[in-house]
Amino acid sequence: MNRQELVNLIKEKQSYLCVGLDTDIQKIPKHLLSHADPVFAFNKAIIDATKDLCVSYKINTAFYESMGIRGWESLQRTVEYIPSGIFTIADAKRGDIGNTSTQYAKTFFETYKFDAVTVAPYMGRDSVEPFLQFSEKWAIVLGLTSNEGSQDFQLQPVGDGFLFEKVLKTCMEWGTPDNMMFVVGATQSSSQLGYIRKLAPDNFFLVPGVGAQGGSLEEISLQAMNKDCGLLVNASRAIIYAGNGEDFADDARKVARQYQLEMASYLNKMVAAA
Template sequence: MTRQELFTNIKKKRSFLCVGLDTDITKIPSHLHKEQDPIFEFNKQIIDATADVTVAYKPNIAFYEALGPKGWESLQKTLDYIPNDIFTIADAKRGDIGNTSALYARAFFEAMSFDSITVAPYMGRDSVKPFLQFDGKWVILLGLTSNEGFADFQNEPMADGKKLFEKVITTSQQWGSADNMMYVVGATRGEMFKEVRALAPEHFLLVPGIGAQGGDLEATCKYGMNSQCGLLVNSARGIIYAGNGVDFAEKAKLAATDLQQQMDEMLEKYL
C-alpha cells in the first residue's frame, strides 16, 4: 500500500484508527472457547465490527507465537480475513544481522503478505535495510516508545547533546524515505511530538498508548499531525476488550466508533 492510498483511506473513513489485535487466549469471552479456532473467531468478529472505521490492523505477534503452530495458523487466517484496503502491521519488533533480517522480511512480507513490520533499529543500518528491499512494503522503526522504560536509553543525551531517539530518527532517514518508513512514537510522550516532527516532518507515525495507557489524542494530533495526517493511532485493549460477553463485538464497535468520531474532529481541526 502506498502513502497516497493510505491517506485516501483516512480521508474516506475520516479515521486514522489502527486496531491492535493483541488477542490473549485467557481474555477472550468464554463462549468462544467452544469454537475450533477461538483466536480467529474472536478476531473475525472484531474485524467485522470495526472495519468500517478502521484504516489499519496491528496483530502483536507475541500473542500468536505463544500458542505455537496453532497460533501461527490463527494469525494467517486473521491476515487473510482483513479487507484488502486496510493496512496491516506485523508488530514483531524484529531486527538482527543482515542475513537473518532478510529472512524475517521474507517471512512477514512474502510468506504472510503483511504490508508492514515493526523493527528495532539498535543493531544499525544492516539490520534494517533488508526490510526496505520490498516494493510496497513498510518498515516501522521504534522511535520514541510509550512504555515506562523508554527513558532508560531512548531519552538519554549523547556526546553531541542529542538524545538517542533523535539520533535514530535522523540517521535512519538515510536508509529509507517517507514512502516506505514510519516511526513508532508513543502517545504518552505528549509535547515530545514537536521534537519528532521537526526531525521527520513527512513520515507517518504509528502511535500506541491511546486508551488503556492513557495517551492524549488531542496532544498527539496538535503536535503530530502533518499535511497527510501522518498518524496511525493504535488502540488495542480499549477496543477489543471493551466487552467480555456474547456482545463483545458490539461493545468493540461502540468503542472504535467513539474514537473514530474524535479523530474526525481532529482531522477537521488540524488537517
C-alpha cells in the first residue's frame, strides 16, 4: 500500500487505529481451545469485529514464533484473512547485516505479503536499506519506544541531542516519507512527542503504548498529528482482551469503536484547524 492510499483510508474510515494481534494462547477465551487453530479462530473473530473501525493490523511475530511451526501457520492464516485494503504490519523488529536483512525483507514482504515490517536500527545503514528496496512496502524503524528501557540507550546524549534523534535524522537520509515510518511510543511526554514531530514532519509514526501501557491517545494526537494525520496508533491488549467470554469479539469491538470515535474527533479538529 502506498502513502496516498493509506492517507485516503484514514479519511474514509475516520480512524488511524491499528489493532495489535499479540495473540497469546494462554489469554484467549477457553472455549476457543477446541478449534484446530485456536489462535487463528481468535484472530478471525477479532478481525471480523473490528475491520471497519481500524486501518491497520499489527501482528507481533514473537507470540506466533514461540509456538513453533503451528504458530507460523496461525500467522499465515491470519495475514491472509485480513481484508485487502487494510495496512498490515509485521512487528518483528528485525535488522542484521545487508545480506541477512534482505532475507528478512523477503520473509515479510514476499513470503507473507505484509505492507510493513518494524526494523531495529542498531546495526546501521546496511541493516535498514534492504527493507527500502520494495515498491509500496515500508520499513518502520524504532525511534523512541514506549518501554522503560528506552531510557537506557535511546535517551542517551549523542552530539547535541539524544541517540533516538540521531537515529531519526540519519534514517531520514536513507528513506523517505513514502517508504519509512518511525516507532514513537505514546508513553513519552507531550513535549517529547511534539519535538519528534518537528524532527520528522512528514513521516508516519506507528505509536504503541496506548491502553495497557498507559499512553494517552489525546496527547499523541494533539502533539504528533500532521496534515495527513501521519499516525497509526496501536492498541493490542486493551482491545483484543477486552472480554473473555463467548462474546469477547463484541467487547473488543466496543473498545475499538471508542478509540475510533475519539480519533474521528481529533481528525475533525485537524480539518477545522487547517
